[in-house]
Amino acid sequence: MSGKACVVGIGETAYTKRGAATEREYVLACRAILAALSDAGIAPAEVDGLAPFADERSSPWTLASDLGLSELRFAATTAMPGGGGACGAMLEAALAVESGQAEVVVVYRSLCQGQFARIGRTVTTGGDASPTVAETGLEADALQGFTAPFGILGPSVMFALPMRRHMEVYGTTSEQLGHVAVTQRAHASRNPRAVMGSRPLTLGDHQGARMVADPYRLFDCCLETDGACAVVVTTAERAADARGRPVAVLAAAEGTDGAQLGGAAANAGATAASYARGGGAGVARRLFGRAGVSPGDVDVAQLYDNFSGQVLLGLEDFGFCAPGEAGPMAQSGALAWPHGSLPTNTAGGNLSEAYMQGLNHVIEGVRQMRGESTSQVADARLCLVTSSPGIPTSAILLARS
Amino acid sequence: MTERWFPDAMPSPAVTDDTRPFFDAALEHRLVIQRCASCGTHRHPPRPLCPYCHSFAAAWTEVPGTGTLFTYSVVHQPLLPALVDVVPYVVAVIELDGTGGTRLSSNLVDAPLDSLGAGLSVEVTWEDMSPSLTLPRFRLHPQA
Numbered sequence: 306m307s308g309k310a311c312v313v314g315i316g317e318t319a320y321t322k323r324g325a326a327t328e329r330e331y332v333l334a335c336r337a338i339l340a341a342l343s344d345a346g347i348a349p350a351e352v353d354g355l356a357p358f359a360d361e362r363s364s365p366w367t368l369a370s371d372l373g374l375s376e377l378r379f380a381a382t383t384a385m386p387g388g389g390g391a392c393g394a395m396l397e398a399a400l401a402v403e404s405g406q407a408e409v410v411v412v413y414r415s416l417c418q419g420q421f422a423r424i425g426r427t428v429t430t431g432g433d434a435s436p437t438v439a440e441t442g443l444e445a446d447a448l449q450g451f452t453a454p455f456g457i458l459g460p461s462v463m464f465a466l467p468m469r470r471h472m473e474v475y476g477t478t479s480e481q482l483g484h485v486a487v488t489q490r491a492h493a494s495r496n497p498r499a500v501m502g503s504r505p506l507t508l509g510d511h512q513g514a515r516m517v518a519d520p521y522r523l524f525d526c527c528l529e530t531d532g533a534c535a536v537v538v539t540t541a542e543r544a545a546d547a548r549g550r551p552v553a554v555l556a557a558a559e560g561t562d563g564a565q566l567g568g569a570a571a572n573a574g575a576t577a578a579s580y581a582r583g584g585g586a587g588v589a590r591r592l593f594g595r596a597g598v599s600p601g602d603v604d605v606a607q608l609y610d611n612f613s614g615q616v617l618l619g620l621e622d623f624g625f626c627a628p629g630e631a632g633p634m635a636q637s638g639a640l641a642w643p644h645g646s647l648p649t650n651t652a653g654g655n656l657s658e659a660y661m662q663g664l665n666h667v668i669e670g671v672r673q674m675r676g677e678s679t680s681q682v683a684d685a686r687l688c689l690v691t692s693s694p695g696i697p698t699s700a701i702l703l704a705r706s
Numbered sequence: 707m708t709e710r711w712f713p714d715a716m717p718s719p720a721v722t723d724d725t726r727p728f729f730d731a732a733l734e735h736r737l738v739i740q741r742c743a744s745c746g747t748h749r750h751p752p753r754p755l756c757p758y759c760h761s762f763a764a765a766w767t768e769v770p771g772t773g774t775l776f777t778y779s780v781v782h783q784p785l786l787p788a789l790v791d792v793v794p795y796v797v798a799v800i801e802l803d804g805t806g807g808t809r810l811s812s813n814l815v816d817a818p819l820d821s822l823g824a825g826l827s828v829e830v831t832w833e834d835m836s837p838s839l840t841l842p843r844f845r846l847h848p849q850a
Contacts, residue, residue, distance in 0.1 A: 433787050448751055449717075450722075453719070454716055456813065519778075
């Protein structure tokens with residue numbers, strides 16, 4: 306086993322539509338972590354590290370106390386923001402166990418948009434009559450003075466702008482985006498955890514759905530859900546004694562090429578050439594280099610999909626096709642299980658399983674490497690998992706052990 | 707007052723030391739873009755220092771307000787109550803003439819929604835939102 310850190314447990318609560326959770330977000334976090342530890346066969350008292358990401362509200366400090374940890378030795382949150390951070394949290398966990406800072410680190414995400422606010426919207430003060438971009442003094446909020454007054458008020462518009470540019474430059478079509486959504490819905494139809502698992506989707510449904518922010522129609526947009534999930538990371542030595550089959554974290558990388566600092570919608574950093582890219586090409590180069598593998602070695606992929614077009618940017622950034630060729634690649638059926646060359650988002654992803662900001666993608670990657678996916682790729686030995694294009698991001702390679 | 711396209715209840719910018727000259731000039735219907743006082747490179751949105759030469763000294767270039775449409779989105783879902791009667795509206799990223807390719811996010815107003823495309827020539831127009839805030843919007847250049 307070349308990866309020193311291993312995943313030995315995964316846990317999830319039920320995923321439900323936004324507002325349908327019957328327990329509070331924090332309680333779901335506790336349940337997901339306990340489920341992951343049960344899967345691993347590790348007692349909660351033995352956990353000594355916690356690694357959340359994004360704007361996690363369930364604090365490591367209260368969790369450490371409520372879960373009965375005997376000692377917390379490591380806690381860190383990756384600075385890769387929001388959906389860019391799930392794989393960054395895995396990187397933190399791997400660094401911790403490989404360096405000896407901790408032995409059992411739990412990566413987790415709890416997200417109840419029903420209990421709290423809908424995610425991603427521009428935060429304003431002053432009420433509905435005279436809203437002002439919140440004067441937090443943060444530079445990121447100062448940048449919003451150049452987006453929010455022009456109606457760039459949420460992720461749909463923010464991520465639509467680079468995808469429209471991709472269409473203008475490369476000829477990418479709405480139908481090609483539809484193939485991503487339809488393929489993932491088909492994957493979700495076999496996944497009993499998927500919120501949209503019982504709702505079939507055709508290309509006609511996709512094309513006929515209302516427009517949210519051109520080019521993104523309703524089914525190009527991720528779900529808004531409630532739930533929590535967790536992943537247990539430990540050393541290879543400890544993993545050898547685990548209950549199930551360990552999955553190696555072969556490599557991890559995070560960062561951005563600079564194009565996406567401040568966000569494309571604010572135009573800070575991006576060049577004309579980089580505007581329609583995901584900004585993860587450097588992450589990809591370092592990730593594959595550390596693992597000593599190439600894109601052609603990847604058997605199955607979980608590519609971050611807050612919007613359908615983000616999958617296309619992921620395919621291009623991570624070298625599965627040249628820039629501009631991901632639309633035709635999706636249209637060709639390459640992403641579909643079981644016959645596609647790169648089955649992608651095999652649990653349904655953020656579009657059709659649940660919006661856990663990509664930690665559910667890590668969990669599906671683990672299932673694929675264990676041979677337990679509901680859309681299991683035969684003999685899969687290497688899975689790429691990515692976090693969000695278009696913002697500072699991260700990625701991991703998981704390997705069957 | 708100018709013509710109006712957006713409601714009073716659009717979010718106002720939180721103005722900082724870096725961004726105040728942009729909004730002050732807008733009140734006078736002048737479009738200014740920040741440039742480094744040391745190496746001359748333009749940057750937008752306004753920032754405290756130059757990422758190329760690290761000078762903290764800024765100057766401002768008044769630009770004619772013409773440019774080309776770089777990318778856009780026709781927004782159909784209102785994310786604020788005030789936008790319910792405004793949708794669909796066009797968010798536009800404009801590559802401004804005379805700035806070395808600097809881009810600015812704004813809106814394209816009074817444009818046919820079925821014939822938008824990158825490369826269209828546009829020019830600035832102004833919308834007085836309140837006595838203390840004017841914002842640049844863009845319309846298709848009449849010669850385009």
